[in-house]
Amino acid sequence: MEVGQLQRSFVEYMASLFREGFLDGQFSQLQQLQDDSNPEFVVEVVSLFFEDSERLLNDLTMALDQPNVDFKQVDAHVHQLKGSSSSVGAQRVKNCCVLFRNCCEEQNTEACLRCLQQIKQEYLLVKNKLQTLFELEQQIVAAGGAIPMVQ
Amino acid sequence: MGSLLRMNRLLSSIVESCNCIIDPQLPADDLLMKYQYISDFFIALAYFSIPVELIYFVKKSAVFPYRWVLVQFGAFIVLCGATHLINLWTFNMHTRNVAIVMTTPKALTALVSCITALMLVHIIPDLLSVKTRELFLKKKAAQLDREMGIIRTQEETGRHVRMLTHEIRSTLDRHTILKTTLVELGRTLALEECALWMPTRTGLELQLSYTLRHQNPVGLTVPIQLPVINQVFGTNHVVKISPNSPVARLRPAGKYMPGEVVAVRVPLLHLSNFQINDWPELSTKRYALMVLMLPSDSARQWHVHELELVEVVADQVAVALSHAAILEESMRARDLLMEQNVALDLARREAEMAVRARNDFLAVMNHEMRTPMHAIIALSSLLQETDLTPEQRLMVETILKSSNLLATLINDVLDLSRLEDGSLQLDIGTFNLHALFREVHSLIKPIASVKKLFVTLSLSSDLPEYVIGDEKRLMQILLNVVGNAVKFSKEGNVSISAFVAKSDSLRDPRAPEFFAVPSENHFYLRVQIKDTGIGITPQDIPNLFSKFTQSQALATTNSGGTGLGLAICKRFVNLMEGHIWIESEGLGKGSTAIFIIKLGIPGRANESKLPFVTKLPANHTQMSFQGLKVLVMDENGVSRMVTKGLLTHLGCDVTTVGSRDECLRVVTHEHKVVIMDVSMQGIDCYEVAVVIHERFGKRHGRPLIVALTGNTDRVTKENCMRVGMDGVILKPVSVYKMRSVLSELLEHGVVLES
Numbered sequence: 001m002e003v004g005q006l007q008r009s010f011v012e013y014m015a016s017l018f019r020e021g022f023l024d025g026q027f028s029q030l031q032q033l034q035d036d037s038n039p040e041f042v043v044e045v046v047s048l049f050f051e052d053s054e055r056l057l058n059d060l061t062m063a064l065d066q067p068n069v070d071f072k073q074v075d076a077h078v079h080q081l082k083g084s085s086s087s088v089g090a091q092r093v094k095n096c097c098v099l100f101r102n103c104c105e106e107q108n109t110e111a112c113l114r115c116l117q118q119i120k121q122e123y124l125l126v127k128n129k130l131q132t133l134f135e136l137e138q139q140i141v142a143a144g145g146a147i148p149m150v151q
Numbered sequence: 152m153g154s155l156l157r158m159n160r161l162l163s164s165i166v167e168s169c170n171c172i173i174d175p176q177l178p179a180d181d182l183l184m185k186y187q188y189i190s191d192f193f194i195a196l197a198y199f200s201i202p203v204e205l206i207y208f209v210k211k212s213a214v215f216p217y218r219w220v221l222v223q224f225g226a227f228i229v230l231c232g233a234t235h236l237i238n239l240w241t242f243n244m245h246t247r248n249v250a251i252v253m254t255t256p257k258a259l260t261a262l263v264s265c266i267t268a269l270m271l272v273h274i275i276p277d278l279l280s281v282k283t284r285e286l287f288l289k290k291k292a293a294q295l296d297r298e299m300g301i302i303r304t305q306e307e308t309g310r311h312v313r314m315l316t317h318e319i320r321s322t323l324d325r326h327t328i329l330k331t332t333l334v335e336l337g338r339t340l341a342l343e344e345c346a347l348w349m350p351t352r353t354g355l356e357l358q359l360s361y362t363l364r365h366q367n368p369v370g371l372t373v374p375i376q377l378p379v380i381n382q383v384f385g386t387n388h389v390v391k392i393s394p395n396s397p398v399a400r401l402r403p404a405g406k407y408m409p410g411e412v413v414a415v416r417v418p419l420l421h422l423s424n425f426q427i428n429d430w431p432e433l434s435t436k437r438y439a440l441m442v443l444m445l446p447s448d449s450a451r452q453w454h455v456h457e458l459e460l461v462e463v464v465a466d467q468v469a470v471a472l473s474h475a476a477i478l479e480e481s482m483r484a485r486d487l488l489m490e491q492n493v494a495l496d497l498a499r500r501e502a503e504m505a506v507r508a509r510n511d512f513l514a515v516m517n518h519e520m521r522t523p524m525h526a527i528i529a530l531s532s533l534l535q536e537t538d539l540t541p542e543q544r545l546m547v548e549t550i551l552k553s554s555n556l557l558a559t560l561i562n563d564v565l566d567l568s569r570l571e572d573g574s575l576q577l578d579i580g581t582f583n584l585h586a587l588f589r590e591v592h593s594l595i596k597p598i599a600s601v602k603k604l605f606v607t608l609s610l611s612s613d614l615p616e617y618v619i620g621d622e623k624r625l626m627q628i629l630l631n632v633v634g635n636a637v638k639f640s641k642e643g644n645v646s647i648s649a650f651v652a653k654s655d656s657l658r659d660p661r662a663p664e665f666f667a668v669p670s671e672n673h674f675y676l677r678v679q680i681k682d683t684g685i686g687i688t689p690q691d692i693p694n695l696f697s698k699f700t701q702s703q704a705l706a707t708t709n710s711g712g713t714g715l716g717l718a719i720c721k722r723f724v725n726l727m728e729g730h731i732w733i734e735s736e737g738l739g740k741g742s743t744a745i746f747i748i749k750l751g752i753p754g755r756a757n758e759s760k761l762p763f764v765t766k767l768p769a770n771h772t773q774m775s776f777q778g779l780k781v782l783v784m785d786e787n788g789v790s791r792m793v794t795k796g797l798l799t800h801l802g803c804d805v806t807t808v809g810s811r812d813e814c815l816r817v818v819t820h821e822h823k824v825v826i827m828d829v830s831m832q833g834i835d836c837y838e839v840a841v842v843i844h845e846r847f848g849k850r851h852g853r854p855l856i857v858a859l860t861g862n863t864d865r866v867t868k869e870n871c872m873r874v875g876m877d878g879v880i881l882k883p884v885s886v887y888k889m890r891s892v893l894s895e896l897l898e899h900g901v902v903l904e905s
Binding site for chain 2: 015018019021024025026028029030032033035037038041044045048049052079080083084086087088089091095098099102
């Protein structure tokens with residue numbers, strides 16, 4: 001495929017991610033931080049985010065599986081996830097975390113399980129999208145082009 | 152001679168038998184003499200034994216007052232006996248000596264009898280009076296007995312009353328009280344029937360409520376105005392009534408004579424009757440009637456003590472009933488309170504839920520609203536970079552400006568809720584006042600010209616160019632007010648004038664408590680916006696600044712506002728220690744909006760409530776942080792990495808730690824800045840700041856501590872200030888923000904951003 005076309009689809013894809021709320025301004029900040037001294041910054045941060053989130057989601061599943069749910073523990077995990085997702089700019093995940101914390105405050109196991117379900121969904125979605133994005137980037141680089149900046 | 156002798160002998164025997172005076176000269180007849188001889192002998196015997204008996208019995212009895220009399224009688228009798236004894240020797244011829252012996256006791260006897268006769272005159276009245284005294288004492292004893300009987304019955308009555316009272320007062324249930332009263336009274340007084348008539352709700356009838364023997368239909372009523380009832384109600388004593396009166400006709404009429412019936416009133420006390428100044432006589436009282444019937448055919452009568460008992464009981468019953476009434480009332484009040492409590496609790500929980508829902512909504516919507524804004528702003532700025540015709544460029548610029556405004560507005564929707572909490576703080580900085588007005592003017596002009604309105608701006612010459620205040624919000628206030636002026640004017644002009652307020656113009660006659668005090672470092676800006684629009688009626692003026700209210704006139708026009716604008720303006724103006732009001736002469740006569748706010752004058756020593764740093768125009772792009780040693784403490788790995796990347800991008804030499812202990816281990820005086828994320832839960836990061844302060848003290852080389860937080864509330868900021876942090880930054884941090892924060896830190900040593 002032609003570089004220009006790839007670049008255009010990249011820009012469109014990125015814009016759609018912003019438009020649909022998967023990513024927010026924080027992600028653009030991350031992109032700005034990527035420079036020659038730190039060429040793989042975004043990918044590194046995002047990979048760390050994936051690892052972290054998967055671990056946290058597992059912990060959450062286990063914690064909510066207990067007969068006596070320790071809501072403090074659950075809240076702590078969700079707080080972590082919220083922090084990670086907002087640092088990366090994964091906006092929808094972060095919003096879900098906000099709602100999840102409210103359910104924790106009410107100590108409502110049912111609602112928490114639903115929130116967890118939702119967070120998992122959102123996480124998988126955003127993971128998917130980001131992975132697609134990175135593939136596009138790789139394709140552009142492979143085709144010899146430069147990755148366009150989207151502000 | 153024979154008859155003469157015979158007569159002598161007869162006479163002498165008669166004399167002897169009557170007088171005991173013996174004639175010694177007469178010859179004796181044999182049989183007669185024999186009889187005389189025996190009689191004399193027996194008489195003497197009797198006469199001698201009587202004193203012996205007397206003495207014996209007197210000796211036996213201790214109390215006999217008349218011993219002397221007895222002695223006399225004794226002597227008299229003894230002598231008489233002696234006389235008769237000696238008479239035995241005188242039946243035959245006797246010598247002169249015997250005659251002498253005979254004569255002596257006789258003489259003595261005569262003497263003693265005369266003395267005794269004389270003494271008896273004194274003694275017999277005494278004896279008689281003893282008798283009367285005895286009678287008198289007997290009567291007295293009988294009387295005392297009677298009185299004893301009365302006292303005993305009274306005491307028993309008292310006992311009964313006490314027992315009855317105890318029974319009545321031991322319960323607080325009305326029915327039990329009344330039933331117990333009737334039962335106990337019936338028992339104590341052995342009544343045939345005892346009944347209680349209570350007044351009905353209407354107060355016009357008495358209803359038979361309780362009876363002792365259950366033989367009558369409960370529910371029987373009699374009208375209350377009967378004379379017998381009035382009589383009973385008129386006094387607080389027990390009244391005897393006729394067994395034929397309607398209230399007493401409780402037994403089926405039998406052939407028996409009905410027993411006596413009495414009735415007494417029982418006052419029913421209500422709580423409302425208690426007026427402390429008015430204790431004894433309570434005018435409109437309700438009474439119940441208690442009727443007591445003695446057993447028929449028993450000929451018993453009502454005794455006074457029984458009537459007294461009934462009176463006392465009636466009083467006690469009244470007291471007990473009032474206690475029961477009070478208890479019922481208080482129970483009812485308590486139930487009511489509990490219900491209200493439950494309802495209030497529910498309302499509170501609902502309100503809490505609503506508040507939480509609102510906060511969630513705001514939190515999420517805030518971001519939902521910002522995303523499209525972000526897209527618009529981002530893409531418009533992108534568009535600006537491309538090649539555009541001048542008209543296009545103008546349009547894009549307007550789009551950008553409007554969207555920035557909109558972004559600010561969105562912020563302020565959040566702010567309004569924070570405004571109401573009182574947690575909003577102004578963004579104080581130095582800005583160009585003249586430029587601000589010009590920008591407002593240029594923003595409003597195109598809109599106004601569409602409506603063929605002229606907008607004029609006049610700034611007084613003594614208005615300073617640079618001032619200290621909240622630029623964004625002042626612009627918002629201006630735009631709101633000017634926007635309203637334009638919105639509600641169909642034609643004519645809108646004039647904006649701004650000048651420094653002098654003391655006389657600082658007073659609003661409608662708000663006398665607002666007293667502005669200008670000082671060296673501050674001045675009061677007065678802005679007047681006059682329009683020739685539809686005006687406002689006097690009734691609507693007070694509601695102008697309330698949320699969501701719109702006057703009738705406005706509502707008919709296509710205003711399309713939320714009604715929040717002026718309310719927000721007023722709050723901002725108040726925060727700026729000012730005052731805002733609108734004057735209008737009436738409908739169709741236009742209106743003038745005036746506000747006065749306090750602004751700071753730059754360049755002088757500024758003391759104000761919020762510590763702030765003048766926002767100089769951004770020119771720190773030149774400052775380099777090359778090699779600046781920074782320590783980042785963050786529990787969250789991703790966040791840590793992002794912050795590190797940010798700082799590295801700016802050229803810093805970054806070390807990262809993931810925990811408080813690690814931070815304290817690693818930090819040295821070489822680190823110029825410590826950035827710590829305080830949104831970690833469960834870790835008291837504030838302690839780290841305290842320890843760092845202690846460790847490095849006032850010596851040079853203490854690293855500056857900045858808190859990184861997602862929380863902009865006052866509590867977090869206060870905590871940070873308390874432990875001596877040098878700044879607070881709100882996440883998410885952009886490169887630009889980090890850069891400016893670091894510059895400010897290194898320049899001034901402190902930074903605060905909200």
